[in-house]
Amino acid sequence: MTQDMSSSPVSPLPDWARSLGQAPHSGRFREFPEAFQVEEQMSFTPEGEGEHLWLHCEKRNLSTAQLIRHLSHQLEVAPRDIGVSGLKDHTALTLQWVSVALTGRPTPPGLRDHIEMDGLRLLDAGRHPRKLRRGVHRANRFALYVTGEAVAEGSLEARWHELAAHGVPNYFGPQRFGHQGSNLTRARALMARGWKKKQDRDGFLLSSARSFLFNQVLSARIEQGNWASGLEGDVFNLEGSASQFAGEALDDALRTRLAALDIHSTGPLWGRGDSGVSGEARALERTVAEREPSLAEGIEKAGAAPMRRPLRLCLQSPELERDGEGLWLRFSLARGGFATAVLRELFQHPAL
Missing domain, CATH: 3.30.2340.10 (TruD, insertion domain)
Incomplete structure (x- = not known):
């Protein structure tokens, strides 16, 4: 859904200082789920055996909390027995790992058909000795499609190159x-x-x-x-x-x-x-x-x-690609970094 700037509520949070000063033009982002893509980057993969079933999931318009509730119901485990490394956005296309404790239980047959639903695909699965803990992923890779006045006027590209060269304020989003x-x-x-x-x-x-x-x-x-x-x-x-x-x-x-x-x-x-x-x-x-x-x-x-x-x-492996009336911004951030902290430096938007 397009974010309507004219009807978006004004945030009660302070308008914290920007490293590049106030952006001169407005922009739009997250106009549809595929315009905000996030992929968790891990430094290891499941070992292939153990009491925990690790699932690599692609979710669309689905929050991490909703994913946990769904897996809890389908695999008949308590939510506390499900582990994630980070919480991923709802209105987005996101890839993340989830672990499910199946102590003394085999991997259910027909696993993909059992847990997939509208907005959820299973990309990979494997057993591992340990539960997935918060914050163990190395980074998140983002692909964001942005449009609006800042793209048309060219101010976004100039500010993007400044951020790539000098870094981004590490605000909590x-x-x-x-x-x-x-x-x-x-x-x-x-x-x-x-x-x-x-x-x-x-x-x-x-x-x-x-x-x-x-x-x-x-x-x-x-x-x-x-x-x-x-x-x-x-x-x-x-x-x-x-x-x-x-x-x-x-x-x-x-x-x-x-x-x-x-x-x-x-x-x-x-x-x-x-x-x-x-x-x-x-x-x-x-x-x-x-x-x-x-x-x-x-x-x-x-x-x-x-x-x-x-x-x-630091923006890791930053890329910028023009596509029609918009721009694709691709970059990785160390865990704990917020893509919204990058976007608020590039253009004006009520949600930033």
Whole structure:
């Protein structure tokens, strides 16, 4: 379905700063499911034996939650016995792995006919000793078809090449905060009362609160002009790795590595305890947290451990192809990256 810009609701979330400034033209995306394609990229495949049946699924107009419910019913297992590495979009064509615990049970005969339905195809299947855990995929490969004024006027292509060369702000996308920011609204209320596991069993509200503070820090650093060039006291993340280190003095060697996209400054996933930053970086993050005391204090009282997330994303293997009145954008993002963070740098749209 085409997203009608004139009737789309205005997001209550802040209009966080963009690295390239406000985009001059509007655009459209996700006009039909095949216009937003996502493929999970794993660094391993099922071993061929074990108690868990791994399924490589292609889904169209189907959320990951709907997929889990369907497999739970068809294979007669509890939803908790189904594992996924990540949640994939509903209005999209997505490829992802799912594991199903079949302890002591063989793979059902006629598996494909048993689980396929409208919007769901089984691409591959194999047994594996372990359940699929969240966040084990290496990256996501996107193929996005975009149209609109930004394509016609050519501003999108120029901005795309800037992002490919210099990286993208690693914002959490609007889907992290729920429809019209509903998860964040609920998180504020829950933090004010005192976070309790039974009121947030999956941790979505806690995650929404931490994501909001991260985005606030990233936006402040873009406005200050140091999100990509570093700040005294930063903790840095090595590109393509989970490895992090404290930089202490921001010397020429670190600046050279930042410019080469070899390392990235990080921002906080707020928690109780030392986050590792110092100096100017710590002062900035404290200032942001002081503006949101109920969220910051609520997260700390919930016992969340502090973590760090890169402020910058690299577009891996970026490709741009003109097709009729639109453009295909193809790129990979490390796990945890949001394609919507890329799109909001390229054009204006109410959902971004």
